[in-house]
Amino acid sequence: MPGxxxxxxxxxxxxxxxxVGALVGVAVGLYLARTGKPWFRAEMELALLPGPDVPxxxxxxxxxxxxxxxxxxxxxxVLDQPRWAAGAAKAAGVEEGAVLITAGVVTDTTLITVGxxxxxxxxxxxxxxxxxxxxxxxxxxxxxxxxxxxxxPAQGTxxxxxxxxxxxxxxxxxxxxxxxxxxxxxxxxRRGSGTAPAAASPLGGGGQGGGLRPGPAxxxxxxxxxxxxxxxxxxxxxxxxxxxxxxxxxP
Numbered sequence: 001m002p003g004x005x006x007x008x009x010x011x012x013x014x015x016x017x018x019x020v021g022a023l024v025g026v027a028v029g030l031y032l033a034r035t036g037k038p039w040f041r042a043e044m045e046l047a048l049l050p051g052p053d054v055p056x057x058x059x060x061x062x063x064x065x066x067x068x069x070x071x072x073x074x075x076x077x078v079l080d081q082p083r084w085a086a087g088a089a090k091a092a093g094v095e096e097g098a099v100l101i102t103a104g105v106v107t108d109t110t111l112i113t114v115g116x117x118x119x120x121x122x123x124x125x126x127x128x129x130x131x132x133x134x135x136x137x138x139x140x141x142x143x144x145x146x147x148x149x150x151x152x153p154a155q156g157t158x159x160x161x162x163x164x165x166x167x168x169x170x171x172x173x174x175x176x177x178x179x180x181x182x183x184x185x186x187x188x189x190r191r192g193s194g195t196a197p198a199a200a201s202p203l204g205g206g207g208q209g210g211g212l213r214p215g216p217a218x219x220x221x222x223x224x225x226x227x228x229x230x231x232x233x234x235x236x237x238x239x240x241x242x243x244x245x246x247x248x249x250x251p
Contacts (some may be wrong), residue, residue, distance in 0.1 A: 014184040021180020022173045029172030032189045033165035039117060041161050044132050045152035046079075046112045048072050051145045062145065069145045072105045078139040079103035084131040088116060091130035092123035099123075101131045111151065119160035127152045196206040 048071060050062040065071060080103040089099040100117040116128025136148050 011028035016218035018181035025176020088127035
């Protein structure tokens with residue numbers, strides 16, 4: 001019965017601290033969800049193609065040059081420069097530090113993806129569009145006799161980059177539950193090991209109520225009957241196989 005009561009009490013402590021931890025985690029998650037700033041990303045897809053002035057008989061050579069990947073990489077490097085952030089922020093109606101412009105080449109293609117990030121979907125789309133418009137002339141001039149053509153405009157491509165509020169609250173609550181329950185388990189184990197009864201002494205000195213009572217002292221075995229005469233021979237007057245004589249019967 002004491003063991004059962006202890007297990008029930010330990011389970012109650014673990015459950016209580018787990019619930020408290022979960023509530024604290026939910027509160028932290030709600031705070032983070034309310035104070036977190038929204039962040040959106042919009043993208044434009046560009047293709048680097050041979051210019052209209054390339055002779056038809058030489059166009060295959062230009063496609064070969066594009067296939068090597070050097071020209072698209074040069075154009076992407078130009079589009080990825082931070083100098084375009086100021087104009088992009090002005091077009092988006094936000095501060096310059098609130099806009100991020102990135103660009104990269106799609107592997108094994110002549111496509112270039114340009115991304116714009118800002119605090120709102122409209123701002124992100126406007127920022128990436130303005131950055132591409134401003135950077136295109138320079139990108140075309142340094143990449144050779146090629147032109148950048150828009151394959152996918154930025155309108156309608158903005159997506160949120162922040163974690164949904166419900167997911168933040170759920171993760172924070174689960175983390176609080178795990179932490180609270182884990183702390184309760186450690187507390188219960190430490191408390192149980194600290195109150196464990198001391199081992200009883202074999203001499204009876206263990207704990208309240210006495211330990212093991214000392215048993216009766218071991219008795220020594222009786223001494224063997226002393227026989228007169230040399231070993232292996234019966235006493236005088238006693239025939240082999242005969243019963244020993246009493247003191248009154250001895251001659």
